[in-house]
Amino acid sequence: MEVVKLWNDKREREMYENFAELYAIIKATEKLEKAYIRDIITPSNYETECHKLIAHFKTLSSTLKDTVPSIERFADVYKMDCPAAINRLLVSGVPATVEHRATASVTSSASAAVVAECVQNFITAMDSLKLNMVAVDQVFPLLSDLSSSLNKLSILPPDFEGKTKMKDWIGRLSKMGASDELTEQQARQLHFDLESSYNSFMAALPHAGN
Template identity: 35%
Template sequence: MYGNRQLAYAPTPYIPRSTLSATINLDEEVKLSTTSAERDLYDSLAEIYSIVITLDALEKAYLKDSISEGDYTETCSRLLKQYKSNLANETVAREFGDLETFKREWDMECPRATERLRVGIPATVEQGPSHKPSQQGDSGTDATLVVNATENFITLLDAIRIGLVEKDTLHPLLVEIIQAANKVTDKEFESKGKIVQWLITLNQMRAAEKLTDDQAREFQFDMEQAYYGFKGTLKKD
């Protein structure tokens, strides 16, 4: 019945060809980049990824007392420095975007690393060491540490007064202040929290970025209050 019925199309016969070959070698490594610039970019992004993962594990270890404070501080400081160094490259920073975007893209859940990168300093610097600061018998806190902390406060305030309000100037000075103050006293003094808040603010800025006039005035006021609070704590001791 259907033997003489014409097909609506002319099927193309399959003719095997011995000359056909696969265009992709499944055993060959697939290259993500074709230029040295692309390779450097991907290497930097991969390093940032590993830094975030490692930092999160480090924070967990510190919270569990699985690592000494000294080792934690040294390792955390190094990871934070490496993170910032990678993002100092404009091409890498542009491709990276921001931490939240990067985490979403690579499906990362690293809350402890996220917080540490936001603050920008190790927990031992932010909160102070768990042990008591050095004391000298009944004479009170080591005078050398007090002098050092006081000088750090004065240096920062002088920098603000003469208009040195760039992030790369203020951030290191502020880190030195919190470190020096924590060596003197483990007590919370008035406006100490402001130091940490400004550390976070400055940490989010680019190196050459400056505080606005309003920010500079507010920063100076907060640091003066922190200085007075620090000196007030010493009088109570």
């Protein structure tokens, strides 16, 4: 039997792998939306998972902007039939709970939209490192956006782990050239700091009203 190759080189293989990931994100979002509508999943769990999918989608769609200029066209070509996912990912951009101000874990002193922004900035930064986007001019804006969104939340203390760590990293990056790249060790440490700060951030939200 003749072996049929799906790609001709590493770059083409990576493109198809990204296509598969984009397909999976859209399908997963559609299933999540339906589960939420049918009360199969709690609003809290829905919101957490939806934030992750939206952030993954934003990172990946930005990476694929040249090869996939239209997500709607991509969904049409692969006959996906995922209207709820397309609306959530492209039109709304935030979970239904945030859109309808139904977040139970955030007090009136904190904007649900800012919380959503923080989560998306955390995950976008972590995803970018996984995609080997380690140049200073790629990493700096992501950390700057994250730091800015964290500082908007009055429920977080000034010495919150995420704030101090991002400030340290921004200071470190500002001393480097735009085209300089993080070493493998630096990238690994930054990802660890982001993940640790993200976990602390999520843990802080349920106690915001205390």
